[in-house]
Amino acid sequence: MSSYDRANSTFGSLVIAMGIIVGILLVMALVVAGRREEHIPSVDYRLDAAELRDTAAYTTYVPGESLPDGWVATSTNLDTDGPVSWSLGFATPGDRHAELAMSDADPDDFIAETTRQGEPNGSSEVGGESWERFEREADPDEKPRRALVKREEGATVIVAGSASFDELETLADSLDPQT
Template sequence: MSARADRRGVVRRAESGMGDDGAVASKSGTQTARDMVLSMLVILLGVGVVYLFIPHDDSLDPVRPISYDTELITARRAAPYPVAAPVGLPETWRATSVRYEAQSDHGSVWHLGFMDPDDQYAAVEQSDGESDAFVAEVTHGAEETERVQKIDGEEWTRYEGPKYDALVRREPGVTTVVTGTASFDGLARLAAALEAEEG
């Protein structure tokens, strides 16, 4: 056999070997992808088993009531107006958020949020800043109506909106808003419980 024929045989064998390596690489890649999918299925199965066997109660109340005594004392000492908070509300009214900002876009702002007995949101919002802008923000754009509601001898203007309704009372130096998803009866109940004090 000539040297040229020997060289051709070597070349053919080399090309044949390259083809085999490509097939092996392709098969290896398929196995890796399949192994990843199987691993994910095993993990998901494990998570499912843990979820099923660890006790959990879907009926538990996800709302975590908070105490706001310290924040209220601090706000009453710092605010330039009498800060309002409810007195005598039943325990079915759960405080969920509290905040006092001495300097904000709306001046000095007091916020105290609740979930009412019907699991609706109601909040007390106060500010010494520009009234209309403040009311628009905390009520999410509720609009003033011509209805005025008397609560304990004080007049509150009703606002109605797509997200929140509100009762609004404007006094010299402070605007007080009771707003949320609660019914007007619920908002009035919260407004009637408010006592405003300075620290």
């Protein structure tokens, strides 16, 4: 006949409970480790680009094949009521934000709004064309805002964001006119 030993029974239950807890923690660690890579949702902007092309009375642009891998279109906003305006947001390979914006609104107002009151800061030569540079220093809670601006007949094209000027120049250089 075996005798019941309360001390061994309690220790055995403790070992089983600890094993279950460790198992749960390992499963949770594996799930979290598998999700470490950030997934940036992308949008298809082709419909807005086509509507812009058909609606706007100015030359419109879209990023072309020369835009390198790693650029992800994350937002599109087309406004055809009043001034025809479009903005297309991107996550850059450098984990920054860039935006292509164009409009036939008053150029000075559109530039001030899109650059967030940025100040002129020289120029960049992109694809054989001169683009004005604008920059707004960062507030303590925000990232700096940089912009490249090209004034065209009837419209203003702006590439802006927290991206570096090099990244903004890459986006600007990729722009192809829509026909």
